Amino acid sequence: MIFYECTQDNDMKNETKKTLGKKLKENLQSILEILTAEDILTYQFYTKDNVLCTAIYIDQITDKELLGSLIAKPLSLIDAPTTLEDAMKELYFPENSCEEDVTTICNKILAGNVALLIDNLQGAIVLGAKKISSRSVAEPPTSMTIKGPREGFIEDIKINMGLVRKRLKTAQLQFDMIQCGKQSQTSIAVVYLSGIANKKIVQQVKDKIASYEIDEVVDSSYIGKFLTARPLSLFKQVGTTEKPDIFCAKILEGRIGLIVDGSPIVLTVPYLIAEDFQGPQDYFASPYRATVSRFIRLFAILISLLLPAYYVAAQLFKLQLIPFGLLMTISASTKNIPLSPSIELFFLLVILEILLEASILMPKQVSLALSVIGALVLGDTAVKAGIVSTPAIIIVAISGISAYAVPELVGTSSIIRIILLVLAGSIGTFGILLGIALILYALLTMESFGTPLLAPFAPLVKKDLKDSLFKADLFDLKERPAVFKSKNKKRLLQKKGVENEQDKT
């Protein structure tokens, strides 16, 4: 693993480099001068010949069992070692190192390691005895599947790295460790396959993260923000997933992944908008079914964005857009409504957003009551009271449901939906067209680490169309996506002499 330090605590950085001496008391004092918090504990024990040893650790995130059985016990049974190297030989511990720099030792203690000081020996032994409680690996709620793996990433970076390593047992898989966050010192693993991923992009990713100094990296979305070329854009520019199988598939395509400690959502770059139309089980279902599903998702997102705007534009500016029979039904429902169609739809969309927001934040026990209030009380009563019309409620409901066919774009689509509605209410269908044109221009000009967001459609990359909205059969996906310009292009080879059943027929 490569340790690539992004930021350091300024207070520590500004101090002149201080190293440990031979006197245990002085050494301990210099460390405890920096680490003053009450959860930083020391454990003193003696070797067989009565030399004092002190282990410094953090209360909740260090494995005390290991500390006792693998550090204190072996040393207490022998005479004091003469060098730190000799001491390390006695400790059968997989992760250990000798350090002299006080700042480095403090940082490692803060990360959950144990620092062992032995009287009359210069420096300290740092032992990796981290024990951070985390939830177990479970199916992520944001991407459930009927067929296919059900593992999901969790908040622990080590476990997440293990989940990836479990799937990609290759020496080419690299985890470049970097740290970010002045106070949080959050570990980030930059994951890629050497020989497949573009090295320049790997370096760009590291440089971009290193160019920001922030107090705390709360979640991977912070790093996602650092990696975007246009932070103010409505559109996401970094791919996300919670599933190791999807993550590994993306890494195998030549993308670069980022696992951030404390976040179950991992990032991938470069990002293509077509990724969001690919469902978690597309690769485990038949290619026909997957293709149909992807087109349904595209259709759903179009419905979600355009239906409310189209309804308003048709009612206000061009009634011909609605078939005559339907127009009669709509006009019968809307004749006594005091609000104009645009205000009515706007009002309902805002209510929908409030309901969605509340249902996410509200405790589960209350969510049933919320559904009743939202669906029955608000919807039904509002129609009966003549405040809103039934077609408007239906349109908002269809639009709201359709947005969830592409969950990754829900946030973006809800904003665009309201913008298009306002345009439709102001200047009709031409407003919708101009809105679409502007969105397309914005998307066309956006790039994620040199890869156009709308690829493989614009610019057209013919080879990559096989796994875009269309999903070709596994045997046709012989090459990695050309858009990532991977040096190793082949991903599926048929060995000579092995005849395919398809060929026989």
Add this chain to the structure above:
Amino acid sequence: MNKIKLRQICFLFIGMMPITKLLMYPSILPYYAKNDVVLSAAINFILQGIVIGFVLWLSKKTDCTFFQLLQNTFGKIIATIIYIIFILFLLFSSFMLITEQKAFVINTLYENTHTYFNFMPFFIVSFFACSKGLKTIGRVADLCMPIFLFAFIAIIGLSLSNINFSSILPIGGGKLGIFKGNLISSCWYTDCLYPLFFLGHFQYEKKSFLKIGISYGIGAICVMLFLAIYYGLYGDITILRQNSIAHIAKFTTAFTSIGRVDYVFVFTLTLVHVFYTIVPLQFASNGLIELFPKCNNILASAIINFVILLFIWMFTYDFSSIQIFYSQYFWIFASIFAYILPICAIFLKKERSTTDEKVLDV
């Protein structure tokens, strides 16, 4: 930044070039060419194709931009003057396209009151697009080609049931009218000038002539097919039916239970039209940056769009007068700038550019 692929130019010809010829042109051309609309348009397409062929030959010989070629031949001052004249011509020709689009939008997409305010947001989109360089033209072409073909085939498919092809017979009866139709329609064929502005921004590849020829041919066939069908539908009253894409399929759909479903395709084609109308403005904006390197993308885009916006606002209620001016007088300038001068460009000093920028793969 401004490099585009040959494929994207091909797609521009297939998926965008025909669209400007499908709004008013199918109803104006029969006024002169009568039932020989296809013949008249074919002559225009052949002339335009020859010009494109010459410019393509020029692109094989040099990798300089048009402005660099002018500079190499005439020196900086004269080159700047000539280039400014070309930019003004682009603005003039785009003014007609935008006016036409404005009339189409107002007549087709609104049933009730409208003001010039309805159309003005177009310039927000145009401003944004112009500030993003020529690369967007290529990407837009990639996107528009399938969209256009899908909508075009759908709208043609919907109109087929009502055509009477005997209306366009006998072919060749129009005589002088055919050529008169040619001349007045020159202002719809100014897009053969565009490849000149792509010079230096794309790399000549093997079989470029064939690829561009085929795609240009497909675009031309789309227009001629549309003209034939439209005349077949309305016969002698075609001249009264402006905004043709809104009328071509209406008899098939208007009285069905699904209603005017053809409007979905009309909207799609209008979207392509919006994209294509912005193209000359993007060239003009890019030209301004070439002339004055200190002028950044945003400023150049703002200047170009403000000028056109001002003209559109001034002539808000004069669509007929503009159309008459363009068809009666502007064809002379259009013929010179779109047909003659691009051919003359082959005599410019052809040198290799010193820049080493390669065309991007995607």
